[in-house]
Amino acid sequence: AQSVTQLGSHVSVSEGALVLLRCNYSSSVPPYLFWYVQYPNQGLQLLLKYTSAATLVKGINGFEAEFKKSETSFHLTKPSAHMSDAAEYFCAVSLNSGYSTLTFGKGTMLLVSP
Amino acid sequence: EAGVAQSPRYKIIEKRQSVAFWCNPISGHATLYWYQQILGQGPKLLIQFQNNGVVDDSQLPKDRFSAERLKGVDSTLKIQPAKLEDSAVYLCASSSGGPWSSYNEQFFGPGTRLTVL
Numbered sequence A: 001a002q003s004v005t006q007l008g009s010h011v012s013v014s015e016g017a018l019v020l021l022r023c024n025y026s027s028s029v030p031p032y033l034f035w036y037v038q039y040p041n042q043g044l045q046l047l048l049k050y051t052s053a054a055t056l057v058k059g060i061n062g063f064e065a066e067f068k069k070s071e072t073s074f075h076l077t078k079p080s081a082h083m084s085d086a087a088e089y090f091c092a093v094s095l096n097s098g099y100s101t102l103t104f105g106k107g108t109m110l111l112v113s114p
Numbered sequence B: 001e002a003g004v005a006q007s008p009r010y011k012i013i014e015k016r017q018s019v020a021f022w023c024n025p026i027s028g029h030a031t032l033y034w035y036q037q038i039l040g041q042g043p044k045l046l047i048q049f050q051n052n053g054v055v056d057d058s059q060l061p062k063d064r065f066s067a068e069r070l071k072g073v074d075s076t077l078k079i080q081p082a083k084l085e086d087s088a089v090y091l092c093a094s095s096s097g098g099p100w101s102s103y104n105e106q107f108f109g110p111g112t113r114l115t116v117l
Helices: none
Strands: A003-009 A010-014 A017-027 A031-038 A046-049 A055-058 A065-069 A075-076 A088-094 A108-113 B005-007 B010-013 B019-024 B031-037 B044-050 B053-056 B065-068 B075-079 B088-095 B111-115
Touching: A010 A017, A010 B111, A017 A031, A017 A088, A017 A108, A031 A065, A031 A075, A046 A055, A046 A065, A046 A075, A046 A108, A065 B065, A075 A088, A075 B031, B005 B088, B010 B019, B019 B088, B031 B075, B044 B075
Parallel strands: A010 A108, B010 B111
Antiparallel strands: A003 A017, A017 A075, A031 A046, A031 A088, A055 A065, A065 A075, A088 A108, B005 B019, B019 B075, B031 B044, B031 B088, B044 B053, B065 B075, B088 B111
């Protein structure tokens, strides 16, 4: 079985500041890891995914995440926050082993102040 | 390319009533998913279809929830009778890979927000 823990239900940053959203996973086999973003009243949109290639993954809108097996982490970062980044972010895991479904974390709401 | 379509966008019903949601996936996507997203939580998979067959419905409350995907395209999710705890956003997603392609991107619709009074 797999699970995801996102630390912090809310993260507040100023515009132009570093964004760091934390995600730790638990998996019995090598995982696939994903970050999704959800804007108000919209569905989820894929930001980036790790599928056992490069450990540093670059996504859309300037986001990136680094897979660290020793820390079982997949934290999402962006060097400089923009007002349009305000949204809810979900980390998700599936198993790199045949059939598997996505298991999502509880989400982190990113608030960006001017 | 058109995205995943869902209707209605909002629905308010009384407890013990029935309700149905509709989803039209991206053209050509064989895999279709229904998720339940309760306020403050991440989406939870209810059921997964591969074409018109069920791959995983282990988390679907089968005493009140049902889903079908006739002809392997559109899908409907039904709740009968509804309970207060069913208030949530119901998300439909689709992907081009088969159920064993767990790395494939899932494309999500805007969801249906259900309120049960």
